[in-house]
Amino acid sequence: MEERKIGVYVCNCGTNIAKMVDCDGVCEHAAQQPGVVLAKSYKYMCSNPGQEMIIEDIKEQGLDRVVVAACSPRMHEPTFRKALQTAGISPYFLEMANIREQCSWVHDGGEAATEKARALTLGAIRRVQYHQPLERRSVNMCPNVLVIGGGFVGMTAALELADGGSQVYLVERQRNLGGNVARVDLTAPYLDSARDMVTALITRTMEHPNIFVFLNSEVGSLEGYVGNFRAVVDTVWGDQATSNEYEVGNVVVATGYKEFDASRVTHYGYGKLPNVITSFEFEKMLRAGRVETKEGKTPNYAAIIHCVGSRNREFHTYCSRVCCMTALKYAHELKSAVPSCYVSDLYVDMHAFGKGHEDFYRRGSEAKTLFLMYAKGDHPVIRKAEPKDGCEMLIEVNEKLSREVIEIPADLVILMVGMEARDDSDAVARLVNISRDKDGWFIESHPKLDPVATTTDGIYIAGACAAPKDIPDSVAQARAAAARILARTIRGTIDIDAVFAEVDEDKCCGCRICNGLCPYSAIEFNEEKKRSNVISALCKACGACVAACPSSAITARHFTDEQIFAQIEGVLA
Amino acid sequence: MSYEPKIVGFLCNWCSYTGADLAGTSRIHYAPNVRIIRVMCCGRMDPTFVIKALHDGADGVLICGCHPGDCHYSEGNYKMMRRYPLLKKMLADYGIDEARVRLEWVSASEGQRFADLASDMAQRLRELGPSPVQVAQATDMAER
Numbered sequence: 001m002e003e004r005k006i007g008v009y010v011c012n013c014g015t016n017i018a019k020m021v022d023c024d025g026v027c028e029h030a031a032q033q034p035g036v037v038l039a040k041s042y043k044y045m046c047s048n049p050g051q052e053m054i055i056e057d058i059k060e061q062g063l064d065r066v067v068v069a070a071c072s073p074r075m076h077e078p079t080f081r082k083a084l085q086t087a088g089i090s091p092y093f094l095e096m097a098n099i100r101e102q103c104s105w106v107h108d109g110g111e112a113a114t115e116k117a118r119a120l121t122l123g124a125i126r127r128v129q130y131h132q133p134l135e136r137r138s139v140n141m142c143p144n145v146l147v148i149g150g151g152f153v154g155m156t157a158a159l160e161l162a163d164g165g166s167q168v169y170l171v172e173r174q175r176n177l178g179g180n181v182a183r184v185d186l187t188a189p190y191l192d193s194a195r196d197m198v199t200a201l202i203t204r205t206m207e208h209p210n211i212f213v214f215l216n217s218e219v220g221s222l223e224g225y226v227g228n229f230r231a232v233v234d235t236v237w238g239d240q241a242t243s244n245e246y247e248v249g250n251v252v253v254a255t256g257y258k259e260f261d262a263s264r265v266t267h268y269g270y271g272k273l274p275n276v277i278t279s280f281e282f283e284k285m286l287r288a289g290r291v292e293t294k295e296g297k298t299p300n301y302a303a304i305i306h307c308v309g310s311r312n313r314e315f316h317t318y319c320s321r322v323c324c325m326t327a328l329k330y331a332h333e334l335k336s337a338v339p340s341c342y343v344s345d346l347y348v349d350m351h352a353f354g355k356g357h358e359d360f361y362r363r364g365s366e367a368k369t370l371f372l373m374y375a376k377g378d379h380p381v382i383r384k385a386e387p388k389d390g391c392e393m394l395i396e397v398n399e400k401l402s403r404e405v406i407e408i409p410a411d412l413v414i415l416m417v418g419m420e421a422r423d424d425s426d427a428v429a430r431l432v433n434i435s436r437d438k439d440g441w442f443i444e445s446h447p448k449l450d451p452v453a454t455t456t457d458g459i460y461i462a463g464a465c466a467a468p469k470d471i472p473d474s475v476a477q478a479r480a481a482a483a484r485i486l487a488r489t490i491r492g493t494i495d496i497d498a499v500f501a502e503v504d505e506d507k508c509c510g511c512r513i514c515n516g517l518c519p520y521s522a523i524e525f526n527e528e529k530k531r532s533n534v535i536s537a538l539c540k541a542c543g544a545c546v547a548a549c550p551s552s553a554i555t556a557r558h559f560t561d562e563q564i565f566a567q568i569e570g571v572l573a
Numbered sequence: 574m575s576y577e578p579k580i581v582g583f584l585c586n587w588c589s590y591t592g593a594d595l596a597g598t599s600r601i602h603y604a605p606n607v608r609i610i611r612v613m614c615c616g617r618m619d620p621t622f623v624i625k626a627l628h629d630g631a632d633g634v635l636i637c638g639c640h641p642g643d644c645h646y647s648e649g650n651y652k653m654m655r656r657y658p659l660l661k662k663m664l665a666d667y668g669i670d671e672a673r674v675r676l677e678w679v680s681a682s683e684g685q686r687f688a689d690l691a692s693d694m695a696q697r698l699r700e701l702g703p704s705p706v707q708v709a710q711a712t713d714m715a716e717r
Contacts, residue, residue, distance in 0.1 A: 072594045073611070101597025102609050106688065112577075112605040119608050223647075429682050430643055433587060435595050436682040443595070455591055455681070499613075519647040542646035543617025547656075559613055565625055571608035572579060572630040 004035040004129045007063040008121065009054060011045035011070035013100055020104035021117040026069060029118045033125050037061060046076050051083040058087035065128045069097035069121040074455050075446065090133035092497075092558065097124040119571045126570035130563045137498040137536075141227040142249035143167065143489045148219055148428070151179020152471065153463030153478040154254035155201045160482035161252075162210035166489060169246050170205065171214045171233055177202045179256050180464075185286035186333065187471060188325035189360030195287070222251065222432055225540070226458030227494045250458045250485040253442065254478065255428055257419040257464040260309030260316070268305065268415055269382050275299075275392050276382065276413045278308075279326060291337040291412075293392065299341055299411035301391050302334050305380060306347040310418030312376060316439060320418030320468040324351045327416050328360055331369040344370040344408050346380050346397055354470065372408070373400040382413060419468040432459045441467045452481040460484060499558045500539035501546055505531050507553035514545035514554060578632035578698035582609040582691070583618055587645035588680045589637035595684030603688035604695035607635060614638065615676070616649025620660045623674055627664075632704040633673040635694055637687065640678040650678070668705055672697050 008030040012018035023041040031039040038061060042050050045068055057063055068080050073096040081091035097120040107113040143166050147158045150172025158168045176182070178201075184194040205211055220232040220243060227249045234243045262270040262278045270276045274294040277285075285291050293299055304327045310320040324347065331343045345364075350371075352361045365371065374380055380397040391409035399406045421440025422428075429436050434454040435443040442461045445453040452460050460481035463474035488494060503514075503523075510530040515523050522538035523545060525531075534545070534554070543556040552561070584590040590611050596603065612618065615638030623634045636657075638650040657676045664674060675694060679687045 072597070074591065074594060098594075098609065101594040103605075105597035105600055106602055107605040108602065116605045116608065123608065123610065426682065430640075430680060433643075433645065433681060435591060435684075438599060438685075443598070455594075456587075517652065519649070540646060542614040542649045543612065544614065544646070544649050544652050547617050547619040548652070556613070556617060559617060561619065561621070564610065564612070564622060567610050568581060568622065568626050568631075569629055571581060571610065572626065 004065045005061065005063050006036045006065040006067060006125060006128060007054065007057050007061065008036055008039040008067045008069065008125060009045050009050075010039070010041040010099075010121065011050070011068065012041060012043050013070060013104075014043065017070070017100050017104040020107060020109040020113045021099060022114040025114055026099075026117050026121055030067070030121055030125060033122065035065075035129060036125060037063065045070050046079050051079070054080070054083045055087040058084065058089055064089060065093045065131060067095050067097060067121065067124045067128050069099045069117065069124065071100040072096075072098045072102070092134045093128065093131050095124040095128035095131065097121040119573070122573055123567040123570035126566040126573075127563050130560065130566055132557070134557055135498045136495040138493045138495055139227055141489055141492055141494045142229075142247050144169065144246065144248045145250050145252065145485055146171065146219065146222070146229070146231045146246070146248040147252045147254060148432075149179065149254035149256055149465070150174070150177040150205075150213065150215070151254060151256045151463070152181040152198065152201065153256065153474045154179070154252070155205045156475050156478035157252045157254060157462055157482045158211050159201070159204055159208060160479050161485060162208045164482070164486040164489075166210065166486065168211045169214065169231065169233065169248065170211055171217050171219055173216070173218055175215055177205060177213065177215070180259075181471065183280055184283050186329060188329040189354075189356040191329065191332070219431060225496075226250065229458065249489060250460065251432055252478075252481045252485070253428065253432060253434070253459065253461045253465055254463050255422060255425070255465040257468065258422050260417040260420050262308055262415050262417050264315065265308055265415075267379060267381065268308065268413070270415060273382060273384065273393060273413070275411060276415065278415050278417045279323070279330070280417070282330060282414045286333055286337075291334065293411050297411070298338055301342045301344070301409040302412045302414065303344045303346060303395055303408060303410040304330055304414045304416060306345070306416045308415040308417045309420070311348060316418060316420060318439060318468065319351060321351070322468065322470045323416035323418060325354070325357055325360065325470070327414075328364040328369075330414055331364050332367065335367055335369075342370070342409075344372060344395075344410070346372050346374055346395070348374060348376050354472070370408070372397050372406060374398060375400050382410070385409065419464055422465075425465070432456065434459055434461065441465070452477050452484060497558070498536075499541040499556070500536045501534045501541065501543065502536075502555050502557065503532055503534055504553045504555065505529065507551050508532055509551050509553070511550060513548055513550065517544050517548055519544070576699065576703065578606055578695060578703070579630060580607045580633045580635055580691070580694060580698065581626040581631045582607040582635040582637065583612050583615065583622060584609055584679075585615045585638045585645070585649075586611055586613050588639035588643060589615075589687065591681035592637075592679040592683045592687045595682065596688045597684075599684045601684055601688040604692040606695040606698070607691045614644065614646050614649035616644070616646060616652040618653050618656070620656060620663075623660060623664075627669065627673070627704060627706050630707060632701075632707070633675070633694055633698045635690065636674070636676045637679045637690070638676070640680055643680060670701055672701060673704060
């Protein structure tokens with residue numbers, strides 16, 4: 001093999017890699033390898049100066065292969081491929097060594113992490129020498145979109161897409177559109193009616209000529225890849241079940257959240273004390289226009305307790321983000337429904353981070369809501385009151401600011417239940433092949449830079465299925481996902497890597513073992529020549545035929561035997 | 574220094590490699606013995622990759638693919654599932670302990686599972702000691 005001129009770049013990723021891995025040590029080791037003409041470490045390889053460094057070196061030093069030891073190739077392979085292309089060499093002359101997700105983030109510092117980083121980098125160095133240029137292949141981008149979930153977010157995304165000209169298949173499991181927002185009365189902090197907003201959305205969605213709404217339906221399966229998915233939608237109406245297949249180019253997952261089950265918290269007596277209710281039960285009262293106790297009495301005292309199921313080790317460590325403002329909204333609505341009612345608000349920290357939220361909090365304080373702060377883990381205790389107390393229940397709270405134990409009366413207690421991932425989020429994740437975090441929320445491609453895309457190309461997530469979110473943030477995500485999809489749809493085609501299998505006719509013995517193995521029927525048999533042949537347009541590059549060929553006549557482009565052998569040698573050297 | 578086994582991991586691009594990345598983004602720590610090589614599908618696993626790895630110094634090989642039924646290519650994992658017993662049988666004939674080559678399913682959301690597998694396999698191999706291939710090669714070298 002001719003001598004390569006390889007450049008190796010080791011990314012510090014700020015301290016993400018450098019804290020655990022001796023990046024300069026990895027560089028020094030790489031620099032000694034045959035074919036390596038330079039090895040550099042840099043703070044952020046993906047930054048503009050980092051990419052410029054590669055481009056300049058390719059041009060000035062005549063590099064013909066590049067190794068970047070950095071994050072996962074799932075993150076920045078496209079970035080660095082583009083840099084190679086800009087510099088005028090094939091983008092496929094790149095190999096990345098994953099020394100962040102699969103090294104520095106999962107190992108303690110010290111020699112072991114550095115040794116592994118050296119090995120992974122060496123694997124990449126050995127492999128990249130065998131890289132060959134590949135053409136990009138252009139495939140059609142189907143303009144249709146599948147939206148899973150007919151709540152506020154799903155409808156918003158569907159409308160944006162439909163307005164942009166896409167055919168949208170909106171699949172909702174329930175009998176009605178609207179999701180959780182349809183269960184809400186007013187919204188914080190501007191006190192707009194959720195019902196008005198949802199009704200307007202539902203009307204537009206149902207009437208839009210480009211949106212097909214599937215109620216009582218679920219997505220049975222999703223196959224294919226970006227631009228060319230096939231979705232099966234199963235619908236059940238009474239005892240009639242139908243199943244239809246649709247072609248879609250992209251998918252928006254907007255499956256939302258479910259509320260925390262308050263009965264899991266035993267100390268507030270939910271389910272035992274009849275007038276301890278959840279926030280959604282209170283919304284129901286508000287929507288019905290009747291704020292009263294189970295006995296039908298007007299409450300003289302109401303208490304709102306924050307962080308039920310959120311921000312504690314026992315249930316969920318995260319903040320559910322919407323409850324603080326919703327609690328203030330309840331204080332406001334209680335006061336308007338029952339002006340004489342004394343409202344207490346028992347909180348841990350008041351999270352008033354959003355636009356208009358702090359003002360809303362101030363107005364709540366001025367409206368004589370009694371705010372009582374309790375410490376995390378030192379939750380208030382509710383007990384049934386005696387007839388002499390003149391109220392239904394008594395709440396004992398160790399007030400943090402005054403450091404006093406205070407007892408407050410309550411006829412109605414509202415538990416601010418948090419959000420949690422839906423029980424079937426695992427099934428949905430598997431259906432569309434995306435990841436979930438430890439709490440069950442779907443994971444974005446990048447938490448800051450790419451919040452609605454996922455690691456599976458063509459699958460987008462929006463709203464509370466990715467983490468607790470309020471309506472404005474969810475709407476922004478719905479529209480962002482729609483915009484991302486429309487931007488790709490406008491082009492009409494999408495370039496994908498031209499990785500496919502190839503048969504070497506001289507080596508093929510015509511045994512036809514591969515013919516039946518291909519899940520895409522991409523291998524045809526030429527009766528005249530008695531040779532098998534891969535139809536590249538149908539091949540998806542899984543490599544099943546390559547591994548099975550007894551004469552090693554089939555090559556998997558970009559995953560050739562020699563490339564993988566070289567990488568094995570490298571990681572073990 | 575105490576003996577630390579070397580493991581080569583072959584992970585499918587769609588589920589398991591993403592799962593291993595998830596272990597990273599979730600900062601789930603595990604034993605550093607596994608060096609991961611990405612393949613598009615575990616159906617691409619040519620048995621020679623395993624033999625090559627064992628020959629070149631690996632004490633164990635961990636092959637991970639999508640759970641049965643979840644393969645990005647519909648059925649690549651089933652192909653590997655069928656090759657695997659034959660491979661194991663052959664390796665057994667060479668006196669290679671079956672714990673040294675494992676086929677496991679790791680989905681894109683199973684970062685914890687991957688981490689546990691990696692640590693578990695490292696521990697198992699520590700107990701087993703160096704691969705007989707390495708021992709034989711070392712003896713061979715010494716005799717020369």
